[in-house]
Amino acid sequence: MDAFARSATRRAHVLLVEVPGQWRTRAAVERAVLTRGWSLAMSPADADVLAVCGRPRPQLEKATGLVWHQMSGPRVRVDVADDAPAAEALDQAQARLLGTEHHRHDSDSRPVAAHLLSANKGHDQESLNHGSMDHGDGDDGTMRHDGGDESGGEGMDHGSMGHESMDRGDEGDGTMRHDGGDEGGGEGMDHGSMGHESMDHGGHGGHGGHGGNGGNGGNGGNGGNGGMEMAPGGIALAEGGEDRDGLEMDVLYVRLGPVLPHWPAGLVLRCALQGDVITEAQAEILDAETQQRHAGPTAGPAAGLAAGPARILDNTVSLLALAGWEDAAAEARRVRDAVLEGGDRASCAVKLDRLRAKVARSRVLRWSLRGIRPLGHEELERHGLPPHLDGDTYDRLLGMLERAGDSNGKLASPLPLDKLPHLVTGLDLAAARLVIASLDVHELQPGHVHDETSGA
Amino acid sequence: MSEPSVTTVAPAWALAAVAILGALVVLAAALDGALTARGNDAASGAGGGVATPLWEAARLMRQRRRRTVEADGMLWRLGGAGLVVTAVLMVAVVPLGEWTIFDLDVGVMWFNAMDVMVWALVWLTGWGANSAHSLVGGYRFLAHGLGYELPLMFALVAPVIAAESLNVGRVAAAQENSLWFGLWMPVAFLVYCLGVVAFSVWGPFAPALGADIASGVGAELSGVDRLVFEVGRYALLAAGSAFAVPMFLGGGAGPLLPGWTWVLIKTVSLLLLFIWLRRRLPALRPDKFMELGWMVLLPAVLVQDLVVAVVMVWRG
Numbered sequence: 001m002d003a004f005a006r007s008a009t010r011r012a013h014v015l016l017v018e019v020p021g022q023w024r025t026r027a028a029v030e031r032a033v034l035t036r037g038w039s040l041a042m043s044p045a046d047a048d049v050l051a052v053c054g055r056p057r058p059q060l061e062k063a064t065g066l067v068w069h070q071m072s073g074p075r076v077r078v079d080v081a082d083d084a085p086a087a088e089a090l091d092q093a094q095a096r097l098l099g100t101e102h103h104r105h106d107s108d109s110r111p112v113a114a115h116l117l118s119a120n121k122g123h124d125q126e127s128l129n130h131g132s133m134d135h136g137d138g139d140d141g142t143m144r145h146d147g148g149d150e151s152g153g154e155g156m157d158h159g160s161m162g163h164e165s166m167d168r169g170d171e172g173d174g175t176m177r178h179d180g181g182d183e184g185g186g187e188g189m190d191h192g193s194m195g196h197e198s199m200d201h202g203g204h205g206g207h208g209g210h211g212g213n214g215g216n217g218g219n220g221g222n223g224g225n226g227g228m229e230m231a232p233g234g235i236a237l238a239e240g241g242e243d244r245d246g247l248e249m250d251v252l253y254v255r256l257g258p259v260l261p262h263w264p265a266g267l268v269l270r271c272a273l274q275g276d277v278i279t280e281a282q283a284e285i286l287d288a289e290t291q292q293r294h295a296g297p298t299a300g301p302a303a304g305l306a307a308g309p310a311r312i313l314d315n316t317v318s319l320l321a322l323a324g325w326e327d328a329a330a331e332a333r334r335v336r337d338a339v340l341e342g343g344d345r346a347s348c349a350v351k352l353d354r355l356r357a358k359v360a361r362s363r364v365l366r367w368s369l370r371g372i373r374p375l376g377h378e379e380l381e382r383h384g385l386p387p388h389l390d391g392d393t394y395d396r397l398l399g400m401l402e403r404a405g406d407s408n409g410k411l412a413s414p415l416p417l418d419k420l421p422h423l424v425t426g427l428d429l430a431a432a433r434l435v436i437a438s439l440d441v442h443e444l445q446p447g448h449v450h451d452e453t454s455g456a
Numbered sequence: 457m458s459e460p461s462v463t464t465v466a467p468a469w470a471l472a473a474v475a476i477l478g479a480l481v482v483l484a485a486a487l488d489g490a491l492t493a494r495g496n497d498a499a500s501g502a503g504g505g506v507a508t509p510l511w512e513a514a515r516l517m518r519q520r521r522r523r524t525v526e527a528d529g530m531l532w533r534l535g536g537a538g539l540v541v542t543a544v545l546m547v548a549v550v551p552l553g554e555w556t557i558f559d560l561d562v563g564v565m566w567f568n569a570m571d572v573m574v575w576a577l578v579w580l581t582g583w584g585a586n587s588a589h590s591l592v593g594g595y596r597f598l599a600h601g602l603g604y605e606l607p608l609m610f611a612l613v614a615p616v617i618a619a620e621s622l623n624v625g626r627v628a629a630a631q632e633n634s635l636w637f638g639l640w641m642p643v644a645f646l647v648y649c650l651g652v653v654a655f656s657v658w659g660p661f662a663p664a665l666g667a668d669i670a671s672g673v674g675a676e677l678s679g680v681d682r683l684v685f686e687v688g689r690y691a692l693l694a695a696g697s698a699f700a701v702p703m704f705l706g707g708g709a710g711p712l713l714p715g716w717t718w719v720l721i722k723t724v725s726l727l728l729l730f731i732w733l734r735r736r737l738p739a740l741r742p743d744k745f746m747e748l749g750w751m752v753l754l755p756a757v758l759v760q761d762l763v764v765a766v767v768m769v770w771r772g
Contacts, residue, residue, distance in 0.1 A: 004518070007514040008515040008517070008518040011515055034496035034498060035497055037505060042670050043675040045522055045677055045678040046674070046675075070522075072519055073519070074518065261670065276596075322668045324660065324662060324663060326495065333496075364740070428743070430663065
């Protein structure tokens with residue numbers, strides 16, 4: 001039995017939680033995980049160890065707690081402070097994984113799902129701009145949309161847009177109007193569900209299928225009974241909405257982040273999905289206020305001369321991994337680690353060249369990334385995005401590898417958060433993830449989200 | 457064509473077939489573990505990753521099963537377990553040298569029916585969990601399916617035309633003393649290999665399990681459920697490799713060694729090639745692949761079928 005437990009911990013899977021500004025700690029843990037022959041988990045279900053890199057502030061801590069609840073036992077949480085040696089933390093985790101008695105107790109004292117769902121509902125509603133939006137009225141509520149949608153100052157754009165310049169406010173109109181018309185009550189329930197699982201939930205997709213089968217009858221029913229039946233098990237069903245071709249299609253609200261592999265730290269993207277297409281999105285950075293009150297995120301170990309190239313390589317790893325090319329992602333990770341270790345410059349440069357050549361050689365990669373969310377000069381300028389994001393996702397990948405060669409490169413300036421929704425709206429999830437990774441985010445700058453909601 | 461080309465063995469031998477399939481799964485997982493360890497610069501203390509399947513299996517058996525709120529538990533688990541069963545049913549019609557468990561007249565159609573079943577099984581695994589990411593993964597697999605399935609069917613047609621039989625043993629026998637089908641119908645063989653990799657949700661066809669959607673179909677699987685699902689994928693890959701041997705690689709034909717060893721050698725070679733390929737190619741995104749499947753692969757295999765048919769008529 002003991003030998004069994006030991007071999008079971010020989011290859012633990014580790015789910016990483018990165019506190020904003022702590023990417024170096026995360027990179028160190030990542031490497032420690034891989035060199036000991038362990039594996040990085042992609043979801044809570046897959047994980048044995050939850051490794052929290054840095055000290056999470058309240059909102060992220062809460063999200064981390066929810067992820068923790070979703071992990072099946074035996075499970076262990078380790079907190080890795082920024083200067084702590086990662087390998088030791090993992091040794092500790094392995095030792096604690098072996099304690100069978102402890103895990104038996106842990107599983108007996110778990111809260112039941114219903115309890116968790118109800119405990120988190122209230123919080124979600126207030127934290128969601130969405131939830132406080134235009135629900136419960138039957139008219140089309142144009143006034144409310146301006147207040148409700150969060151991308152600051154963009155309410156002004158209404159009506160002026162063709163597809164290209166379409167901003168969130170505009171899209172909000174289409175879907176929101178529909179909601180208002182279709183559903184009477186029960187909205188609170190609906191949005192309540194968005195928040196409660198920070199990562200892989202949203203589960204309601206399955207029931208979305210039911211709605212589709214039932215045809216329009218399902219929608220009529222919604223308005224009437226609001227409440228329990230719309231949210232079996234506390235998770236809301238998808239609601240109806242018009243898709244991009246003007247046809248009826250379920251709308252499902254799903255949160256992406258903050259605990260998601262290859263995802264900018266602390267970012268939460270609230271998406272309205274039709275199928276896997278993002279029809280509407282809203283970005284938020286967790287603990288935005290507390291973070292600013294504390295020392296700036298550039299302080300700490302992240303400040304340093306080699307930071308820029310290493311950070312860019314780190315983002316390259318993400319992009320290559322999201323493109324599903326494991327070999328290249330592993331190679332980029334090795335180059336990143338060599339740079340972070342401060343290895344000698346010449347050998348790092350050689351490795352980087354090899355990686356660059358490998359990436360440029362792959363036709364499949366080019367075919368796969370070409371044409372995803374091209375950004376022109378004017379558009380970049382208009383949105384205040386850096387000029388090096390020019391081109392499509394493939395161009396941006398090559399650009400990242402180019403910039404990684406500048407060994408004096410510093411961390412890039414923060415990217416304005418409120419531009420993200422605009423960049424991913426209308427894309428499917430896969431493309432949206434690739435686009436976000438291709439933006440080479442070093443740090444996100446919280447927008448003016450709060451001003452707008454208070455104006456609603 | 458009256459003489460049966462293979463001997464049907466007693467049903468109990470099916471256990472031997474399952475054992476061989478199991479051995480192939482372990483071998484494949486070990487190689488994948490070794491390649492992953494090498495790619496990650498894992499320390500030598502980690503055993504070079506060869507023991508990965510052992511540790512991974514122990515880990516998953518020790519991990520608790522987990523269910524999601526309002527999951528359709530039965531269909532969800534049916535999906536994962538079904539993959540293993542499907543793989544076993546596939547190898548049932550593959551002759552091991554001169555023996556077969558199930559000498560079906562329409563063995564090729566049987567294999568085809570099994571690989572279509574995988575559509576339902578993978579999708580059910582994604583659907584049953586009642587989770588958005590899983591469901592997106594399930595639909596990604598269906599999107600891939602729309603791209604690879606028809607080319608795969610027509611790729612299977614080519615050897616059938618040449619052998620004038622849907623019986624797997626006869627297809628293998630038709631390659632005796634002549635060029636292997638894989639060599640003179642390379643397009644069909646390549647498309648077939650692509651299809652095998654695709655229905656195993658493997659390598660470039662793994663967006664259904666993609667990192668971007670927290671491993672998609674597998675996002676909510678834990679413990680034994682995940683173990684069964686992963687074993688199922690490897691088993692499908694192994695079964696697909698095994699089926700390629702009578703169809704394209706001359707069956708048990710080979711010098712010196714007896715037929716059954718050649719079948720195993722060829723199966724293992726193809727399987728290891730698939731494993732090795734996994735890390736080396738970027739994902740084929742389903743929306744993009746659809747275009748490739750219909751605009752390039754489908755016409756290509758149809759032309760291949762035509763060429764084979766013309767050659768056969770001309771010969772006959």
